Amino acid sequence: MLLTQEQLAEAMGVTVGTVSKWENGNCVPDINTMMDLADFFNLSMDALVGYSMVSKRVDDIIEESFELYREHRLDEAREHLDKAVVRYPNDVKILRRAGSVYYISWYQDNKNEDFRNRAIELFNRALRILADSPENKIDEIAILKQLALLEKDNEKQIEIIKHINVDGIYDDLLGEIYWHQGKKEEALACYTKKFHFSVLDATDVAGHMLDYFFSNKKYKELLELYQWVEQTVAGLMLSDKPSYLTRYVAMIKTCEAICYELIGNHEKMMSEIALAIEKAKAFDADPVYDIYTNVRFVYGTKKDLPVAYDDKDGNTVLGIKQIVDEIYSTGDLGFTKKELQAIKRVQEYIVKLINN
Template sequence: MEIKLAESIRTFRKERGLTQEQLAEVLGVTVGAVYKWEAGLSTPELPLIVEMADFFDTSVDVLLGYTLKDNRIDATVRRLLHCQRSKDLSGLEEAEKALKKYPHSFDIVYRSAMLYQALGLYKRDSAKLRRALELLEKARPLLHQNTNPRISEQTLYVAMAEICQDLEDDERALELFKQHNTNGLYSDCIGMIFAKDAKCAKEAVPYLSESLLIHEAALVRTVMGYLNLFLNNRDYAQALALLDWALPFFTTMPRPGCTSFMDKINMVFYMFQAHALLKTGQPESARKSAEEAHCLAVRFDAAPSYAADTIRFVMPGEDSTANDDLGETAAQAAQNALQQIDDPQMTALWQEMCDER
C-alpha cells in the first residue's frame, strides 16, 4: 500500500496559495514540522491529518493519497492472472495475502498455484515450484467450487505432473501423466521423460509415435478449418499464405517411397491452392498445383493405404489407422472438393488434368 501524504500536503498547500509558515500557523505547529511532513521525514499525528483534511475540504483517504483496492475474490483472481501472464514477482505477496484471507476459495488457491508455477519456471526456482505443488494439493478438495469448464481434476493432476517433471521427480511425473493420459493426450510428455534415459528408449517410442500422429492429425484439421474460413470469406491471399506454410510440412510427412493417406489429404490441399491461385490471376501456378493434386490422386488410388506407419518417424507396425470423410477414393475426394469449391474455372482445369492423363 503506497501512502502519498507528503506529496498531498504540499500539493493542497500550494493550491491554496499558502506558505509553509502560513499552514503551520493554521495548524498550530512549527514551520519545521510542516517542512518535515512535506519532505517525508516525519508523519503528522492522526488528529492533525483529520484537521488538515477538513481545512483543505477533502477526505482523509484523498489526503493520504490512498486508493481503496478491490480485494474481492474475482478482482484478486484477475490481478493474480495478470501477474502470472506478465511474470510479475510482486504478485506472490498478493497471493499469500489472498490465501490468508480466502484459504478455502478454489479460485484463489488454484490461481495462486498457477502463479507460483509460472514464476518458478521463469526464475528456475525450485522453492516456488514446490509451493505451487503444495497449493495444487490444497486445491483438489476445493474443486467442487470450480465453475470454469476448462479446469477439471485432470487439469490439477497434469499441472502437478508438469511441476514434478520440472523438479526432476520423473517417477512421480510419469505416474501422474500415465494415470491421466486420456486418448494419448500426454503421450508426448511420457515419451519425452522416457527418452531422457537411453535405457528406456524402447518405452519412449510408442508414446512418441502416438503423440506424433495425434498432433499431426490436429494440425491437418486446424489448417483445413482455417482454409475453409479464408476461402468462404474469399480471402485468397490468406489461403495461399497458409498453404505455402503448411504444404511443405504435410508433403514430407509420408515415409519416402510409401503411399500414404496423407497423399489423399495433400491432394485436396493442392486443389484448394489451385483454386486460390486462379482467383488471384495466376493460371500457370494454378495449373502446376492442379497437376500435383492429380498425380497424388492417381498414386493413392493405385495402392491406397491408411496405415499409421506410412508416416515418417512413427514406429513400424503401429496398428492404428487413419480415417477421413473426404471420399472413399482420391478420385471421389477430388469430386467432393470440386463441389465445395463450386467454381467453373477450377472444374474445367481439373477436367483438363484428367483428360491429359
C-alpha cells in the first residue's frame, strides 16, 4: 500500500507533522496507535516495530550531509539531500537541511538564482508542514530567518525579521537591512543594542558556569575566564563616571577574589575585595541602571532605553556579600573543609571592610 504522509495522517486522525516525526524517529506512536497502524497495514506488531527502526535512516542522512558540508563538498551535499527529499518529501529535518545547503550554495556562488529558488521552495515546503505542528516554533523561526536572508525586497525582509525578532536576537540582521536602505540611525540603534546585550550575555554565561568550575576545582581557569570578562567590560566603561557596568565589575572582582583565596593568594584576595567594595560603593552612591548611560560605543536613536537587572539585592555592597554567602552555602559543589575555610575568610574580610 502506497500512501502519502497526508493520507496516513488523515486515516490515523493525527497531523502530518506527527507522521513525519514517526518516520524520522523523533517519536513513536503509543501502543494503541501502534495497534491501529498494524491493523491498517495488515501487519504484525513485530513487523511494524521493525519498520520504525528502519526510519532512523533520516538521522544518518542528516549526519552524512553535515559531514559533506563541513568538508565544503557542497555539490555532493546538494545531490545527497535532493535524493533524501524525494524519499522523505514531508520530513522537516530533511527539508530544512536541504534548504540550508542550497542557501549556502547561493551565498557562495555569486548569488546563483537556481540555488536561491530551490532554497526558497524547500523552506516553504517545510513551513507548510510545520503549520500542522504549532509546537515546532523553533524550527519555524529558524526557517523564517533564512527566508528573510533570501528575500530581495527590503521591506519584506524587515517584516519577516521583526516577526521573529524575539528579545532582539536578530537586531544585528535588522540593522544590516536598515543600513543598506540608507536608514543609518535605525541601523546604528540596532547594532548598539545587539552589541551591548552581547556583552551582558557573555557576563551572564560566565556566571552560569561558576558551578562547573567550582565543582571540578578549576579555580585558575575560572579566574582566567573572569579576568577576560572584566577586561571586556572595562573596555566599555568611561573611567570617571559610574554606569551599570560598575556594579558588574564589583561582582566580577568578588568572584576573582574567591578564586585567589582558593589557590592560596591571600594578599590578592584582599586587594580584589577592596576594589570590589570600592566599585560597589561608587555605584550605590550614584546608581545607573539603563545600559547606555556613561558607556562607550553607543550610537543611533535612543528610544526605549534598555535597563539592566540582576538577581542580587539592590544594594551592591550587600550584593557582593550575597555572592560569597551563596557559594559558601551551596552544598553540591564538593568543597573540602580547607576550601570552605578559604571562602569563609573571604566572607569575613568583606564584613570587616563593610563595617570600617
